[in-house]
Amino acid sequence: MTEIISTIFIAIGTLVNIISCIGLVRLPDLYNRLQSSTKSVTLGICSMLVGVLIKYGFIGIGIKALIAIPLIFLTATVSAHALAKGAYYFGIRPGEKTTRDDYKGNNK
Amino acid sequence: MTLYILCFILFLVGVYGVLTRRNLIKIVISLTIMEFSVFLMLVLVGYISGGLAPIVVHPEGSDISVVDPLPQTLVLTAAVIAVATNSMVLALAIRLYKKYGTFDIRKINELKG
Amino acid sequence: MEGMSIIVKKIVQLISALIFVFGMYSAIHGHINPGGGFAGGVLLSGAFILLIIAYGLDYFKLKQQTEATSIFESLSILIALLIAFSGLFAGSLYFFNNYFPAGTPGSLISGGLIPIYNVLIGVKVAATLSTIFFALIIYKEEIRR
Amino acid sequence: MENLLIIILVLMIIAALAAIHAKDLISAVIAQGFVGYGLVICFFLLKAPELALVQIVLETVTLIIILAVIYDSSMKEIGEPIGKRDIVTYSLSFVLVALFLYYFNKAIVGLNPFGEHTLRMSEMYVKEVLELTGSANLVKGVLWDFRGLDTLGEATVLFTAAMSVLVILRISGKKHQLTKK
Amino acid sequence: MEEWIIILFFVIPLFGAFVMPLTYLFSPESPKLITPVITLILLMLSLYSVICQPEQIAYSIGGWKPVDNVPIAIYLVYDGLSGFMLVIINLVAFFSSVYAIKYMEEYTGQKYFYVLMCLMIAGMNGVVLSGDLFNLFVFTEISAKSSYALVAFGVKKDELEASFKYQVLGGMASLIILFGIAMIYWQTQTLNMADISYMLQNAENNIFPVFVQLIFITGFGVKAALIPFHAWLPDAHSSAPSPISAMLSGVLIKTLGVYVIMRLYLSVFQLNESVSIVLLALGGLSMIIGVLLAFGAWDLKRLLAYSSISHIGYIITGLGIGMIMLSRGENHLAATLAFTGSLFHIANHAVFKGLLFLNAGAIEYAANTRDMKQMGGLAKFMPVTLTSSFSASMSISGMPPFSGFFSKLIIILAAVISGFYFIAGLAVIAGIITLSYFMKFQKYAFYNKPSGKSPVKEVPGLMRFSMISLAVLCLLMSVLILPGIRDGFLNPAVNTLMETTEYASKILGR
Amino acid sequence: MVEFLLYIQVAICIFPLYCIIRGPSLADRMVALDILGILVTGICIKLIIITDQLFMMDIVYAWIILSFISVLTLAKYLENKKLND
Structure with a gap:
């Protein structure tokens, strides 16, 4: 039973990864790509880690997988934030369809 | 055999980069690509189909087949040597950049071999 | 000199301590898990490099750091050489004689001298990479002046 | 298994060519990073987790040092027109590559094929x-x-x-x- | 002789290199004292082990015995050839380190210099002793890396550039060698050189050994600066500080290039006539082109560097002749002569080229120039340099009482006996041109009109000591070829080469 | 089943490569590299399940940390700052 549930979780994670990778190629501008890909890829990995936790239970490896979830959430989102901020300073403007730009006028 | 030939092609791509590029950093990158292909070659040679990673989890049941650990050891040693090479070449590159103001190897050509 | 944004700074503060601990863990458990001296050493130096990247140069007094890393570097590899040489005096006349008892495989205290070598190389690699990185940065500072 | 490795190797060769011919240095470094990550995937599939760890470590160290070197210098690849000397180097290197490839192909005929290594x-x-x-x-x-x-x-x-x-x-x-x- | 003594050849310099940064903290002068002491100990040890004349030592690291006749540990092998190379390496290293004490005083960061020098010596000793292919590669890397840094020691424009060129070519060569090692592991599933030799005897594919041997010729040819791969040598050897140039030209290219080629192609691989012809052709080409390049040079150290290429050509020519004769299996006398000549030339060239680079350093130290057109009239002020450089020049261009004459003569004789008249003629012509450009050096440096600068002083005592000792050695080396003395030093090395693949059976005992 | 998912996970690495080669600006390429790093973590996790060799979790940790360091270094370049600021 736990086998099947963990496999389902991993399949969900892979599906999310596929969708976000398509998003990486399809979306119009950099910021959209960032949010589509970085956040959802992280979600997919977390789903896979939960799958590992369910398969092995709360011993050694399961605990390690549980600790990895906050770690990956912290690092991936922070690096995405740094990339977005850097890209804005680098001179890449959001696409035409974007309606709101909070950083405007805040250019260093 | 296709794998080995592809691996050799990767090696030759690195050689091609070293021979034709003029930018110091590009030369370093080409050297790195050559390193990668040699590592891959060593590991490909040592692979046994159906073997597991050479780390024993259950010491009691020792009848599992394991891939050859020796090429992996060699790659570990060679990888550290590669880091040393890269850092030395890059330190020289920054020194040359400060002296000449460019990464172009044509303009840094005072000595004739 | 203000470094990166405040979010990055806070997170890096949190994570670099974690990296440090993980690097030590990796170096000590090198004979059971993947990792060992080289990877652990790079993780240790990665903690310092991350702090410099996030906070800027003033966070460390770099000149003194270089002195210290260079001492650590030669000391650790010297001890490794001496341990390898001490194999000559332990029974048989062989260099790199692993004369400690092997222990039960899989437990932390096993593998004879291998964990000791791993820790020493971990310290050495961390010191070396930090030396190289600091040397590059100090050089840029000196040129700019 | 073998087919998957072939696909990754082809991707790596493409990325390596992209790295060598990139317009600016940071792109070249990133493409080289892709080659390194591809190598890590190969190591995973070839059952060498130890090497996968060392490879990511090596990749990161190289990336950081290269970035430290090129931070405040010119990023642009030098784009001069191809002169006579270049044609000689290009043709020479292509001939070398073809020659080596031909002999490599012949030399490895009798060796152990992939996956049938003997200890x-x-x-x-x-x-x-x-x-x-x-x-x-x-x-x-x-x-x-x-x-x-x-x-x-x-x-x-x-x-x-x-x-x-x-x-x-x-x-x-x-x-x-x-x-x- | 105790077996474990041979590990001291690289443990002592490594220990010195690691301990020097620590002692420097307490006394900044200590590296100057430690390095000559270390090299002196190494010289004594190598002479002691030659005098003991052990049969052949195979020492396994860690004490692991072979399992089912397959060696599992790294082997260190001491035989005639290793002993011969060890004496030469440590001889030149000792005199260079004594010379360096005064010469290096004007440089900053001296402790790094001594550390890197010790590492280089350790690497070369390790290469000579190693019996394992990958271990040999690692030791090659140690000495090559330290030599890269030492070439750039003066951090001026041309030095940095020479070092960059050297590093890129040397790095490529190392990777090519590593690729060759991977292919050999693929075929033989072993890394021990004796075991590889045994396994390659049973190989079926004919193209594979030739391909691997060509790969190794490319790799080690770059390290030895054979002519198509020589581009780094003139820059690197002329940019380094003089004691290091002496080490590089005198022993480094011979250890990393020629010794490894000898060991691999004679003792490990099966003899193959086409590969031997390739080697002979490369040797002859290097011999003549190196001489022609040197003839046009006006920079003193650059002239000496080009001349190194041509002398490496002599050595490889002798080796190639011997290999062809052995693979045809007809004329063993010619093969013996050729090997004797090329080994003797290795020893001689190490001594006189080292001495000439030290002389060039002395001239640079005193007169502050390297351009021969700006020198002149130095004979009056620098008698010691004059005498020693005269003896070295005579020796390098092959004048009879000096040692260089005998080695060149033997190589030419071997070429004539085995029927390579063209190669013999090339060698004679190269010798004559060598004489002419060393006459040019003597004339412009010492006897021309003084260039009008303030009178120069003779160099300090420690530098003179090295030069005088090496000059005396130049004369004394010709004794080595006499029949009684030859048995002790040259013949064991020649015998090791003549044994070819019996090397394997001796080590593994099967 | 998981093996099939592993193949898919490896196969989707082609998207970041496309982005690296095409990417109109530097930042796009960096994003692609970042995502590739996370995707490889997924491969590693799947290998844990397939081979039952649990020590692979350490590699996941090291991988997360080191790709964080490299992406942060790259991002700092984008902010037009020197490395030592």
Whole structure:
């Protein structure tokens, strides 16, 4: 039973990864790509880690997988934030369809 | 055999980069690509189909087949040597950049071999 | 000199301590898990490099750091050489004689001298990479002046 | 398995060519990063987790050092027109590549195909490392026991590299140049 | 002789290199004292082991015995050839380190210099002793890396550039060698050189050994600066500080290039006539082109560097002749002569080229120039340099009482006996041109009109000591070829080469 | 089943490569590299399940940390700052 549930979780994670990778190629501008890909890829990995936790239970490896979830959430989102901020300073403007730009006028 | 030939092609791509590029950093990158292909070659040679990673989890049941650990050891040693090479070449590159103001190897050509 | 944004700074503060601990863990458990001296050493130096990247140069007094890393570097590899040489005096006349008892495989205290070598190389690699990185940065500072 | 590896290797070759022909240096570094990550995937599939870890470490270190070098220098690849000397180098390198490829193809005919490696020197390593050294990680057991001299040499190379970087990054080589200024 | 003594050849310099950064903290002068002491100990040890004349030592690291006749540990092998190379390496290293004490005083960062020098010596000793292919590669890397840094020691423009060129070519060569090692492991599943030799005897594919041997010729040819791969040598050897140039030209290219080629192609691989012809052709080409390049040079150290290429050509020519004769299996006398000549030339060239680079350093130290057109009239002020450089020049261009004459004569004789008249003629022509450009050096440096600068002083005592000792050695080396003395030093090395693949059976005992 | 998912996970690495080669600006390429790093973590996790060799979790940790360091270094370049600021 736990086998099947963990496999389902991993399949969900892979599906999310596929969708976000398509998003990486399809979306119009950099910021959209960032949010589509970085956040959802992280979600997919977390789903896979939960799958590992369910398969092995709360011993050694399961605990390690549980600790990895906050770690990956912290690092991936922070690096995405740094990339977005850097890209804005680098001179890449959001696409035409974007309606709101909070950083405007805040250019260093 | 296709794998080995592809691996050799990767090696030759690195050689091609070293021979034709003029930018110091590009030369370093080409050297790195050559390193990668040699590592891959060593590991490909040592692979046994159906073997597991050479780390024993259950010491009691020792009848599992394991891939050859020796090429992996060699790659570990060679990888550290590669880091040393890269850092030395890059330190020289920054020194040359400060002296000449460019990464172009044509303009840094005072000595004739 | 203000470094990166405040979010990055806070997170890096949190994570670099974690990296440090993980690097030590990796170096000590090198004979059971993947990792060992080289990877652990790079993780240790990665903690310092991350702090410099996030906070800027003033966070460390770099000149003194270089002195210290260079001492650590030669000391650790010297001890490794001496341990390898001490194999000559332990029974048989062989260099790199692993004369400690092997222990039960899989437990932390096993593998004879291998964990000791791993820790020493971990310290050495961390010191070396930090030396190289600091040397590059100090050089840029000196040129700019 | 083998097909998957072939696909990844082809991707790596494409990325390597992209790295060599990139317009600016950061793109070249990123493309080289892709080659390194592809290598890591190959290592995972070839059952070498130890190497996968070392490879990501190496990749990161190289990336950081390259970035530290090119941070405040010109990023642009030098885009001059191809001269006569270039044509000679290009054609020479292509001839070399073709020649080597042809002979490599012929030379490897009788060797063990992929996945059918036989153990000889390492047979004993696989069988008895556990009892003799007590190291569960066979690679580490071989690294620090049977081939300990190699590893000591490797650490020495790293020591040499640190010393060399310190030598190369001195501001001036001779003493009287310092006193003149 | 105790077996474990041979590990001291690289443990002592490594220990010195690691301990020097620590002692420097307490006394900044200590590296100057430690390095000559270390090299002196190494010289004594190598002479002691030659005098003991052990049969052949195979020492396994870690004490692991072979399992089912397959060696599992790294082997260190001491035989005639290793002993011969060890004496030469440590001889030149000792005199260079004594010379360096005064010469290096004007440089900054001296402790790094001594550390790197010790590492280089350790690497070369390790290469000579190693019996394992990958271990040999690692030691090659140690000495090559330290030499890269030492070439750039003066951090001026041309030095950095020379070092960059050297590093890129040397790095490529190392990777090519590593690729060759991977292919050999693929075929033989072993790394021990004796075991590889045994396994390659049973190989079926004919193209594979030739391909691997060509790969190794490319790799080690770059390290030895054979002519198509020589581009780094003139820059690197002329940019380094003089004691290091002496080490590089005198022993480094011979250890990393020629010794490894000898060991691999004679003792490990099966003899193959086409590969031997390739080697002979490369040797002859290097011999003549190196001489022609040197003839046009006006920079003193650059002239000496080009001349190194041509002398490496002599050595490889002798080796190639011997290999062809052995593979044809007809004329063993010619093969013996050729090997004797090329080994003797290795020893001679190490001594006189080392001495000439030290002389060039002395001239640079005193007169502050390297351009021969700006020198002149130095004979009056520098008698010691004059005498020693005269003896070295005579020796290098092959004048009879000096040692260089005998080695060149033997190589030419071997070429004539085995029927390579063209190669013999090339060698004679190269010798004559060598004489002419060393006459040019003597004339412009010492006897021309003084260039009008303030009178120069003779160099300090420690530098003179090295030069005088090496000059005396130049004369004394010709004794080595006499029949009684030859048995002790040259013949064991020649015998090791003549044994070819019996090397394997001796080590593994099967 | 998981093996099939592993193949898919490896196969989707082609998207970041496309982005690296095409990417109109530097930042796009960096994003692609970042995502590739996370995707490889997924491969590693799947290998844990397939081979039952639990020590692979350490590699996941090291991988997360080191790709964080490299992406942060790259991002700092984008902010037009020197490395030591």
